[in-house]
Amino acid sequence: MIKILSSEQIKAWDAYTIREEPIASIDLMERACQAFVTWFVERFDASNKIGIVCGAGNNGGDGLGIARLLTDWNYSVTVWIVRGSVSESIDFLTNLKKLDSKVSVLEITTNADCELFADRTILIDAIFGSGLNRPLEGIYAKVIDCLNRSPKVKISVDVPSGLRTNQHSSGTILKANYTITFQAPKLAFLQPENYEYVGEWQVVDIGLHRKYIKEVAGDNSLTTLKSVKKILKPRLKFDHKGKFGHALLIAGSTGKMGACILAAQSALRSGLGLLTVHVPQSGYTIIQTAVPEAMTTVDQSPDFFSGREIKEFYTTIGIGPGLGQAPETVNALEYLLTSFKKPIVLDADALNILSANPKLLTLIPQGSILTPHPGEFERLVGKWEDDFDKLDKLKELATRIQSVVILKGAYTIVATPDKKLIFNSTGNPGMATGGSGDVLTGILTGLLAQSYSTVEAAVAGVYLHGLAGDLAAREKGLNSLIAGDIVDFLPAAFRKVEYPMQ
Numbered sequence: 001m002i003k004i005l006s007s008e009q010i011k012a013w014d015a016y017t018i019r020e021e022p023i024a025s026i027d028l029m030e031r032a033c034q035a036f037v038t039w040f041v042e043r044f045d046a047s048n049k050i051g052i053v054c055g056a057g058n059n060g061g062d063g064l065g066i067a068r069l070l071t072d073w074n075y076s077v078t079v080w081i082v083r084g085s086v087s088e089s090i091d092f093l094t095n096l097k098k099l100d101s102k103v104s105v106l107e108i109t110t111n112a113d114c115e116l117f118a119d120r121t122i123l124i125d126a127i128f129g130s131g132l133n134r135p136l137e138g139i140y141a142k143v144i145d146c147l148n149r150s151p152k153v154k155i156s157v158d159v160p161s162g163l164r165t166n167q168h169s170s171g172t173i174l175k176a177n178y179t180i181t182f183q184a185p186k187l188a189f190l191q192p193e194n195y196e197y198v199g200e201w202q203v204v205d206i207g208l209h210r211k212y213i214k215e216v217a218g219d220n221s222l223t224t225l226k227s228v229k230k231i232l233k234p235r236l237k238f239d240h241k242g243k244f245g246h247a248l249l250i251a252g253s254t255g256k257m258g259a260c261i262l263a264a265q266s267a268l269r270s271g272l273g274l275l276t277v278h279v280p281q282s283g284y285t286i287i288q289t290a291v292p293e294a295m296t297t298v299d300q301s302p303d304f305f306s307g308r309e310i311k312e313f314y315t316t317i318g319i320g321p322g323l324g325q326a327p328e329t330v331n332a333l334e335y336l337l338t339s340f341k342k343p344i345v346l347d348a349d350a351l352n353i354l355s356a357n358p359k360l361l362t363l364i365p366q367g368s369i370l371t372p373h374p375g376e377f378e379r380l381v382g383k384w385e386d387d388f389d390k391l392d393k394l395k396e397l398a399t400r401i402q403s404v405v406i407l408k409g410a411y412t413i414v415a416t417p418d419k420k421l422i423f424n425s426t427g428n429p430g431m432a433t434g435g436s437g438d439v440l441t442g443i444l445t446g447l448l449a450q451s452y453s454t455v456e457a458a459v460a461g462v463y464l465h466g467l468a469g470d471l472a473a474r475e476k477g478l479n480s481l482i483a484g485d486i487v488d489f490l491p492a493a494f495r496k497v498e499y500p501m502q
Contacts, residue, residue: 063126
């Protein structure tokens, strides 16, 4: 996992590195500048005219160092220094003195003429970094407003100026096409409300001390292939299907059997030993034909789930895809939650029933997994003021029901009962298609049945789901991706995690 640290922790990491390596702060700044420039020159050639807009603090010092290094690469560089209320930092002054005479340095004091940047093809924002704790005003806001009006490519150094990394941001904020951030991602980068400011972001390594990141506490993290590989269990020579669990999938209703098929297929593709699918009478022939590997039990109702005796021998239960919300289904879900005490996976209409009947939340077995998309989540917890308030509500729900809540979307979030948030690093917009969530439900049910812990199943399941979508998108494209493609590419996703070098 990659820890997502607060701005205060990042500052402490810098100080730790300076003290323990040891290294002078100006030399650490030089590393950051070199890392930015390495990323830059691989993507933009020297025919571009570069404008770098700097503040007077350390982020501005980064900008000045970048200006010098880009000049060494034969780029045409002009620097503008915004002179507002912020005092010059020592490292800013040091890098200012190092600038070559070939770099034109201009100052902006009281007025911001938006035509200043007209002849530049790329604008680099180095006004404010991650330490900002208030909305921008005065000359800073005026300059950023001019930059935002410019149609030129804009790249932010570490953090878009005006963006607060640990909480909701307001006021004037630089709208970057790219953000090149140092050493670790920032929590703000992962929130939908900030995409228009952050653009595409990339972490570059500046060599901060590894011991600090191992020791520092962090409640937020980002998954990696390596972390998921550690979760997956190897199969041994004498293993048999009885070792890999027997799950019950309760899904489907008349007209919605496709959701049931997708969930069943993905559960089996996730390594499940045995799967029984419970369907209404109208779905019997459909599921037997589409998923011959699964066993089937049939509801007394022809059209929807109305209840049946739940056998304790099932390792886990997945419920919700295509289920419907008939009154009989509501009663059947309540009976299930009352009688089955092992962790279960709840999705789709099972979640909608919970939101319409909040008393049922108290019946959810501890260690279960809920998988709402934003609309379903809002119905469960109510509206939120901003994305950071949404994160608080997510942690509160997971803690209250002592289960994992997975909020689906870009950087799908796994919220644990101990208030940790684990953001997923795989997936793409092509997966925003009907049935994609049903596939995730099947994966989670399959993993939970194999005796993975709830958090392990959630983290690995979400990662593999997104990775299968990424592999499918490479071959099918984003616009043509369908949920069945995700199922088809699950074997390749498992293989990539198990054998990452192949």
